[in-house]
Amino acid sequence: MTDAAYHRPATLDAALVLKAREPTARYVAGGTDLWVQARKRKAAPVPLISLQNIAELRGISVGDKGLRIGATTPLSDLLRHELVRAELPALAMALGTLASQQIRNVATVAGNLCNASPAADTAPPLLVHDASVELRGASGARTVSLASFLVGPGKTTLAPGELLAAIVVPRPAKGTKSAFLRQGRVAMDLSLASVAALVCIEDDRQAPVVRLAAGAVGPVPMRLPKAEAALAGRPLDAAALVAAAEVAADEVAPITDLRASAGYRRRLVRVLCERALRLAVGDKEIHHEVHHAG
Numbered sequence: 001m002t003d004a005a006y007h008r009p010a011t012l013d014a015a016l017v018l019k020a021r022e023p024t025a026r027y028v029a030g031g032t033d034l035w036v037q038a039r040k041r042k043a044a045p046v047p048l049i050s051l052q053n054i055a056e057l058r059g060i061s062v063g064d065k066g067l068r069i070g071a072t073t074p075l076s077d078l079l080r081h082e083l084v085r086a087e088l089p090a091l092a093m094a095l096g097t098l099a100s101q102q103i104r105n106v107a108t109v110a111g112n113l114c115n116a117s118p119a120a121d122t123a124p125p126l127l128v129h130d131a132s133v134e135l136r137g138a139s140g141a142r143t144v145s146l147a148s149f150l151v152g153p154g155k156t157t158l159a160p161g162e163l164l165a166a167i168v169v170p171r172p173a174k175g176t177k178s179a180f181l182r183q184g185r186v187a188m189d190l191s192l193a194s195v196a197a198l199v200c201i202e203d204d205r206q207a208p209v210v211r212l213a214a215g216a217v218g219p220v221p222m223r224l225p226k227a228e229a230a231l232a233g234r235p236l237d238a239a240a241l242v243a244a245a246e247v248a249a250d251e252v253a254p255i256t257d258l259r260a261s262a263g264y265r266r267r268l269v270r271v272l273c274e275r276a277l278r279l280a281v282g283d284k285e286i287h288h289e290v291h292h293a294g
């Protein structure tokens with residue numbers, strides 16, 4: 001990577017102009033995915049456009065639309081944020097188990113999503129929290145749902161030259177709880193399967209809202225509409241959660257690879273889904289089990 005240009009634009013517009021001038025250039029945020037990929041492929045160096053000096057891409061703010069996470073905000077800043085810990089527990093749980101403290105100090109959610117790994121750990125929590133992404137390109141700004149942003153392994157709806165400026169997460173309604181669980185082979189390994197669950201019980205007269213998403217068990221991290229439907233209009237008792245977890249295991253589309261078989265991944269989804277749902281409905285026993293296992 002030593003021979004190619006390394007640009008550090010100070011504004012978003014300057015970054016877009018550089019990218020238009022050098023279409024083979026890559027944007028870089030924390031570089032934790034990019035450097036590993038460059039080393040593995042021994043690829044010819046490409047010009048890089050660092051986003052780190054662009055003030056408008058950094059930081060976390062809270063507005064009408066919810067929590068806005070600027071593209072270069074390190075995961076560790078997000079994990080420390082009071083609103084994330086209080087209102088988006090699934091995201092906090094994913095951030096807390098992602099890689100290591102050193103990596104979290106530089107890696108970003110935007111990089112995690114733009115890299116578009118099926119195993120990206122921030123995606124399932126952001127999917128159940130109905131996040132969207134703000135994209136900026138030469139022709140202006142647009143906002144798309146995260147579910148439509150992720151289209152395949154390594155593929156997003158980013159148009160040529162476009163960059164992800166921020167992730168927006170609406171503030172959950174009162175009575176919402178969420179949880180995220182993952183299973184890897186060893187510490188610092190990608191997830192073999194992951195599940196996020198969100199349950200909103202506003203009051204006893206209304207049906208609870210349940211959202212589920214899974215990672216590493218399909219071409220993209222995905223919502224699980226069939227498992228969600230299995231819980232619609234049912235009391236969220238132990239039998240209902242087990243039944244929904246079974247639907248989830250059928251609904252996912254895992255592959256067998258060097259790291260795990262498709263069958264094992266389905267079994268993981270069943271177990272993780274039931275446990276994540278139990279956490280999200282506030283089952284005290286599972287809180288104890290997860291706390292003591294981790």
Ligand SMILES: Cc1cc2nc3c(=O)[nH]c(=O)nc-3n(C[C@H](O)[C@H](O)[C@H](O)COP(=O)(O)OP(=O)(O)OC[C@H]3O[C@@H](n4cnc5c(N)ncnc54)[C@H](O)[C@@H]3O)c2cc1C
Nearest residue numbers: 029030031032033034099107108111112114120121163164
């Ligand atoms: C040891 C190790 C352990 C890891 N463990 C995990 C794990 O447990 N779970 C997990 O999900 N990931 C893990 N990762 C992967 C990685 O750390 C994360 O995906 C991280 O969030 C990537 O963020 P980044 O800012 O470093 O991205 P970068 O490497 O800077 O960028 C990643 C990709 O996104 C593009 N990009 C970055 N920002 C933008 C933007 N704003 N707009 C458009 N394109 C952009 C880049 O061009 C590149 O293609 C691990 C990595 C390592 C090295």
